[in-house]
Amino acid sequence: MFAHLDPHDRDAQAAFDATGAGADEFLNDWATVLNILWRTDCIKKMGAAFFAQHPDSPGLNLGAGLSTYFQWLDNGANSWTDTDLPEVISLRELLLAPVQLHCRNHPLDIMQPGWWIGLRPKRYRDAKPVLIICEGVLMYLGAAEVAVVLREIGEHAPAGSELLSSQKYSGQMGVERTTVPRQCR
Numbered sequence: 001m002f003a004h005l006d007p008h009d010r011d012a013q014a015a016f017d018a019t020g021a022g023a024d025e026f027l028n029d030w031a032t033v034l035n036i037l038w039r040t041d042c043i044k045k046m047g048a049a050f051f052a053q054h055p056d057s058p059g060l061n062l063g064a065g066l067s068t069y070f071q072w073l074d075n076g077a078n079s080w081t082d083t084d085l086p087e088v089i090s091l092r093e094l095l096l097a098p099v100q101l102h103c104r105n106h107p108l109d110i111m112q113p114g115w116w117i118g119l120r121p122k123r124y125r126d127a128k129p130v131l132i133i134c135e136g137v138l139m140y141l142g143a144a145e146v147a148v149v150l151r152e153i154g155e156h157a158p159a160g161s162e163l164l165s166s167q168k169y170s171g172q173m174g175v176e177r178t179t180v181p182r183q184c185r
């Protein structure tokens with residue numbers, strides 16, 4: 001199904017194997033499958049374009065779930081942090097292969113302001129732009145909650161950082177790219 005969008009996700013099968021769940025039951029909902037494959041492809045391409053410009057910048061996935069974008073975006077010079085609520089980080093550690101070099105899991109709650117300061121390593125507070133993915137997260141929050149997340153990013157992310165977020169526009173799904181402007185710093 002949709003072979004042209006197959007991301008060759010090396011971790012997805014391992015996660016299915018570890019849970020004992022099969023993919024077949026999800027395939028009936030072809031519209032959701034198509035959307036997720038399409039947005040994965042978009043984020044991979046937008047992420048690769050970011051690291052072509054900023055090869056040794058860090059990446060950050062907010063509400064990563066079980067996704068592992070660093071498998072595609074690792075260029076040998078960059079680094080990566082996958083974040084989610086503590087119980088989801090525990091699941092990642094249980095179900096996914098051990099993290100690769102320059103990649104880490106980090107528990108945080110995006111609704112608790114101040115989480116950016118708690119990011120380790122310190123490179124997230126350097127001047128280098130950060131690639132921030134927030135896929136399938138903001139679209140489930142209310143406007144005030146989204147504002148809390150965007151304020152934290154606007155106040156702390158270095159100028160030139162890019163936020164890639166999946167959004168719903170009048171029922172349609174899209175990936176939006178927002179660049180943190182200099183005046184936010």
Ligand SMILES: C[S@@+](CC[C@H](N)C(=O)[O-])C[C@H]1O[C@@H](n2cnc3c(N)ncnc32)[C@H](O)[C@@H]1O
Nearest residue numbers: 063064065067084085088109110111135136137
């Ligand atoms: C629909 S899943 C999307 C997962 C992944 N980004 C993807 O696209 O496959 C939403 C994720 O957001 C996480 N999440 C929800 N509220 C959060 C919060 N307050 N702080 C951090 N993560 C949160 C959930 O735990 C879940 O993993």
